Amino acid sequence: DQQVKQNSPSLSVQEGRISILNCDYTNSMFDYFLWYKKYPAEGPTFLISISSIKDKNEDGRFTVFLNKSAKHLSLHIVPSQPGDSAVYFCAADAGNNRKLIWGLGTSLAVNP
Amino acid sequence: NAGVTQTPKFQVLKTGQSMTLQCAQDMNHNSMYWYRQDPGMGLRLIYYSASEGTTDKGEVPNGYNVSRLNKREFSLRLESAAPSQTSVYFCASSDYHLRDRGSEQPQHFGDGTRLSIL
Numbered sequence: 001d002q003q004v005k006q007n008s009p010s011l012s013v014q015e016g017r018i019s020i021l022n023c024d025y026t027n028s029m030f031d032y033f034l035w036y037k038k039y040p041a042e043g044p045t046f047l048i049s050i051s052s053i054k055d056k057n058e059d060g061r062f063t064v065f066l067n068k069s070a071k072h073l074s075l076h077i078v079p080s081q082p083g084d085s086a087v088y089f090c091a092a093d094a095g096n097n098r099k100l101i102w103g104l105g106t107s108l109a110v111n112p
Numbered sequence: 113n114a115g116v117t118q119t120p121k122f123q124v125l126k127t128g129q130s131m132t133l134q135c136a137q138d139m140n141h142n143s144m145y146w147y148r149q150d151p152g153m154g155l156r157l158i159y160y161s162a163s164e165g166t167t168d169k170g171e172v173p174n175g176y177n178v179s180r181l182n183k184r185e186f187s188l189r190l191e192s193a194a195p196s197q198t199s200v201y202f203c204a205s206s207d208y209h210l211r212d213r214g215s216e217q218p219q220h221f222g223d224g225t226r227l228s229i230l
Contacts, residue, residue, distance in 0.1 A: 034218055043116070043202050043221030044155070089155065099170065100219065104154040 003027045004092050006103035013110050019077040021106050023090030026071065030092040034100065035064060035075050038087045047088070048075070080110045114138050118203050118222035125193045125229045133188040133225050135203030143206045144186035145219060146170075146178060148199040155202065161186055193229045201225045 005024045013019045023033070031052040036044035050057040050064045050073065057064050063076045077084055090103040119134045137144065145160040147170075157170030161180040175197060177189045186205075190197055204219040 036218075041223070043204075043223045045221070046218035049218065091155075099157055099160065100155075102155040104152065 001026075002104070003030075004090055004101050004103040006088075006090055006106045008106050009104070010107040010109070013080045013108065015082055015110055015112050016079045019075075019080045019084065019108055019110065021075040021077075021088050021090075021108065023073045023075075023103055024071060025073075025092050027092070027094060027101075028071070029094045030101070032093040033064070033066065033073050034091045034093070035062075036089045036091060037084075038089060038105070044089055077108075080108075082110050082112050084108060085110045116203055116205055116220055116222035118201075118225050120225060121223070122226045123228070125190075125227065127194060127229060129193050129229075130189065130191050131193065131227075132190075133201055133203075133227075134185070135187065135222060136185045137203075137205040137220070138184065139205060139207070139220065140183070141205035141207045141220070142183070144180065145204040145206075146176075146186070146188045147202045147204065148172065148197075149202060149224075150199050158188065158201075195229050197227065198229045199227060201227060 003026050034049040035047040037047045038044040048059050048062045048064050050066050055066050066073045087105045087107045089105045091100040116137045142163045146158040147155045149155050156172050158176050159178040161167045164183045167178050179187045202221050202224045204221045206219040
């Protein structure tokens with residue numbers, strides 16, 4: 001059973017518009033969430049994170065929102081750029097020695 | 113500034129052969145991890161090492177062994193390769209030691225080893 005779900009395998013957005021990537025989780029013990037970005041033939045790179053004691057974290061064009069009651073988080077990218085085209089993974093941490101639980105990823109295509 | 117280095121980048125094996133995937137990090141991180149990524153499966157943890165001298169099983173440890181050689185190096189061994197182990201393998205490291213809210217230490221990944229087993 002998938003504890004971290006990214007229900008959209010792919011997303012296509014026009015350059016300059018907002019990209020919204022979604023992630024749902026089932027385990028209420030998760031208390032830290034991370035987003036990673038992955039280009040083909042490279043390893044994932046850390047993008048942004050959020051603690052469960054917050055509902056929003058912002059870093060430049062990237063903002064992550066957390067709705068604990070709905071067990072839902074989202075990553076907003078504004079404005080989207082062609083270089084943002086990548087696979088985005090949501091991961092959750094239950095604090096047990098940093099064994100992250102990963103979603104299956106959403107492939108984002110930003111079209112010029 | 114290499115970060116996490118994995119060798120080899122590509123490998124083709126025959127069923128039953130053995131091989132060791134190497135991983136080294138130069139960030140003085142205490143924790144290291146091995147993952148595999150398969151199409152439609154996301155990243156799955158094989159083994160991890162919370163600190164030098166310790167190793168623990170992850171989600172999918174069967175068919176693998178690991179060695180935390182020193183703080184820098186963490187190797188993954190396939191003793192008798194099987195076609196089901198065809199995958200992309202990623203090594204990662206982090207400075208996780210104590211839970212410290214608000215100061216999350218993310219995992220840093222290597223570029224992967226693409227392994228095919230015929």
